[in-house]
Amino acid sequence: MFKIAIADDHQLVAKAIAGLIDKMEQYEVMYEVENGKQLIHYFELNMIPNIVLLDINMPELDGYETALWLKNNHPNVKILALSMYDKEEAIIGMLRNGAKGYLLKGCRPSELKLALDSVIEKGFYYSEYVTHKLVKNLHAEKTANPIEQLGLNSREKDFILYACSEMTYHEIADKMCVSPRTIDGYREQVFQKMNVKTRVGIVLEAVRLGLFHP
Structure with a gap:
């Protein structure tokens, strides 16, 4: 059974996501927190999940800061960003800080399951949307004058x-x-x-x- 932690300051969203995950085989939600500071507190208590579903816009350590902390202190924990932001800057910022995938909150439950499976089996999950954004950004960087x-x-x-x-x-x-x-x-x-x-x-x-x- 793979353990999941959810960090999202919108409690209704976090509860809804937790409900979806708890119905999936192989996955179990360990806990839900409202910000990165609370997440780090659980890690310090040695309550360490396999995957962290991480929102970006949170008080007291946002998603970028939290992802970087996880990357530096617990690199084996997989980070899956889950956000309403679809801008290239947000996607690239989270991936650069250690996220292994990026999901929009409007995604279907089936895509959430696919992302969790992919992160466990392959170590990453890039949707077609994210891949398109990354390719576009990389192309822009190469041709930038x-x-x-x-x-x-x-x-x-x-x-x-x-x-x-x-x-x-x-x-x-x-x-x-x-x-x-x-x-x-x-x-x-x-x-x-x-x-x-x-x-x-x-x-x-x-x-x-x-x-x-x-």
């Missing part, structure tokens, strides 16, 4: 490279064959697009994005 991401034009890119040098703004204006006022315009646009407020900020962000190599 910082120039395109920031929406920089060629003149702004040139300005950034000159701003990373020891040249003054007046010298940059001469170099780019424009007026100092035009350089002021480039600077303000770059500040906004790079989300920085100083020339030092431009340099640091340019280095981080690989636009400039000191």
Whole structure:
């Protein structure tokens, strides 16, 4: 019999999920908690399940923080995220922090059973929806271009490279064959697009994005 713990601050949802799981063969709900802090308390009492069904949005240690704690302290416990959030950031954040699967709360009971079985047998469960999101994100990461991401034009890119040098703004204006006022315009646009407020900020962000190599 595999033991399940449910961490969800919505008690009605937790009770409903527990009721479904208790009707499944091979699975038994050990306990339900409302946040990560309570879950850790049970773990410290050595009440350690095989799988934790983990919500994201909880008070006192949310799903991300709790998943990371489990990953670092009890890596053998399988984490199955169960959330209303369907955004890529939420899915990837939970998987990065150790979740072995991600379910939406609107899923069918049959998918919940499939996910539990898969996590036990294979060590992970990725639904078609999650797989699509992951593939889309990985593709975006591979093709991401910082120039395109920031929406920089060629003149702004040139300005950034000159701003990373020891040249003054007046010298940059001469170099780019424009007026100092035009350089002021480039600077303000770059500040906004790079989300920085100083020339030092431009340099640091340019280095981080690989636009400039000191």
